[in-house]
Amino acid sequence: MHPAIRAALLALATLSTTAHATLEDDARTILTYGPRVAGSPANEQARTYLEAQFRALGYDTRRETFTYPRFDDLGSDVQVGTQTLTGRAMQDSAGGTVSAAVVRVPGTGTPEDFARVDVKGRVAVIMRGQLPFLQKTQNALSAGAAGVIIINTTPGELRGTLGTRTALPVLGVSPTTGSALQDGQTVTLNVRVQDSDVQATNLIAFKSGLSTPTMLFGAHLDSVPGAPGANDNLSGSLTVLEIARRAANTPIGARSYFMLFDGEEDGLLGSRNFVKDNTALIGTLKAMMNFDMVGVNAAPLELAGTSSLLDTARTAGLPTNGRDIGRSDHVSFQQAGVPAVMFYRGEDANYHQPGDTIYDPQLVRDTADVALKLADDVLNVTPAH
Missing domain, CATH: 3.50.30.30 (Glucose Oxidase; domain 1)
Incomplete structure (x- = not known):
């Protein structure tokens, strides 16, 4: 998208969100765009909308673009x-x-x-x-x-x-x-297949002046072709937004990056690219929290990942599971030596299907509750409300 067009859309969206929309409003708007395949117009529309939400909450935003080859079924x-x-x-x-x-x-x-x-x-x-x-x-x-x-x-x-x-x-x-x-x-x-180059974009929200975050909350925004992606993974993206909303005027908000990754469905490419291009920043992180498919109660909420974070979660009375519960963007950070944990509610019946159109906003709020409690214990700051 041409920078002038994107700026105009962002300004328009910002004007319409001077009072932050509810999670229900956010989902209703974004799902009208359709499947958010990396490089698609729907993917860009969703990112522009969410960027405006972060900015309305008082955060600065930054985009990091990257390109990769992709095999597409037409x-x-x-x-x-x-x-x-x-x-x-x-x-x-x-x-x-x-x-x-x-x-x-x-x-x-x-x-x-x-x-x-x-x-x-x-x-x-x-x-x-x-x-x-x-x-x-x-x-x-x-x-x-x-x-x-x-x-x-x-x-x-x-x-x-x-x-x-x-x-x-x-x-x-x-x-x-x-x-x-x-x-x-x-x-x-x-x-019917095609090889093409995809331009993908990661979105980062942060408080003005923050260059060395100690916490990163992340989720992938992209979905697979044909799937609207309400649970996979709009639910995770909205969890990041909800955490940012609650943490906006707290020490957690002041010390954290809030990220929406692109290209996860094509191989964790957004998080891998971010880790590769931000090596100095990666070294400052105490923890990365990743949210993937948390909007449908296919199974009770689980946390899995780095043992030190799981120990902190157990001490705080939070649900944990030592097993590998699937590949997602936390893996890119773990491989770079960053303690990371994934929040997950199981694989629902509409995983990667056209029926992935429903999520429960209360489950998103509940997930944000758990994440903020863990962040409080990791950073040892006053809890966010």
Whole structure:
């Protein structure tokens, strides 16, 4: 977006938020923009809106941009008769259209499984499991297949990565779509992909003059294609905003960075870029708190991460869990030696799905309560209210 246009939008948003909107208002506004895929207009609209909210609370803001290559699915499917069934291109798949008969490969796509059927010039349909996606695909290529469809073993569309560019179009599909693919039936496999460079942006809010924060509260703002991302991860982004709101006139607010990362869904790229480009600042941090999927009570609130922070949380009577509860932006900070903890409420049924449209603002407020209590104990300052 042109700087003058962004400035005008920011000024307009700021004028409309002289009194800070409620969490409900924030979510309602941002969800109208649609999925916040890194580099998309919706992603920028959401960031501009939230930047105005931080500034209305008295914080300065700074943007840090970075660019990375991305493989995008432009809308892949498989046509069965008059039906068009959706799927997702496997990351690193070749693009292309193949009209050919389906061959259902027995087992999970081992060389021995392929030896039992003839897939030459046909579309090999394979169940997920046992072997990496790449190995299944390579076995199909060796057997002469013209295309590959991999069926998920759990409900929902299959998203996956091959890890190496392949010469075959490879589509991941749900069990429902998979059940419609009958042996010997002619289908048209359409894998539409594109390589592009994405310009992504991290947003940082802080009190004027603060250059060496001792605490960082962060969450990723981006979502995956097709998913509005109410829980993953607007809930985490609004938790950061809620903490900033409560801490605005406290020592915690004066000593903290509040960050919304971009490119998390493409590999924790926003947090990795921030850590790489701010090495001196990273050394001043006592703790990084990360919030990811905290708006749906799929499971009780858990904290996981660096043991020293978990010990502090346990002493304060806060919920902790020593297990790894998934990769998110806290990992980038842990790998740089910063004590970090992730706040998480489990993987809900709409994870990475079009149904991710609902979150509970009270759960966001409850998460902010826990985070501020932990921050108080880490920084040993007067609690924020």
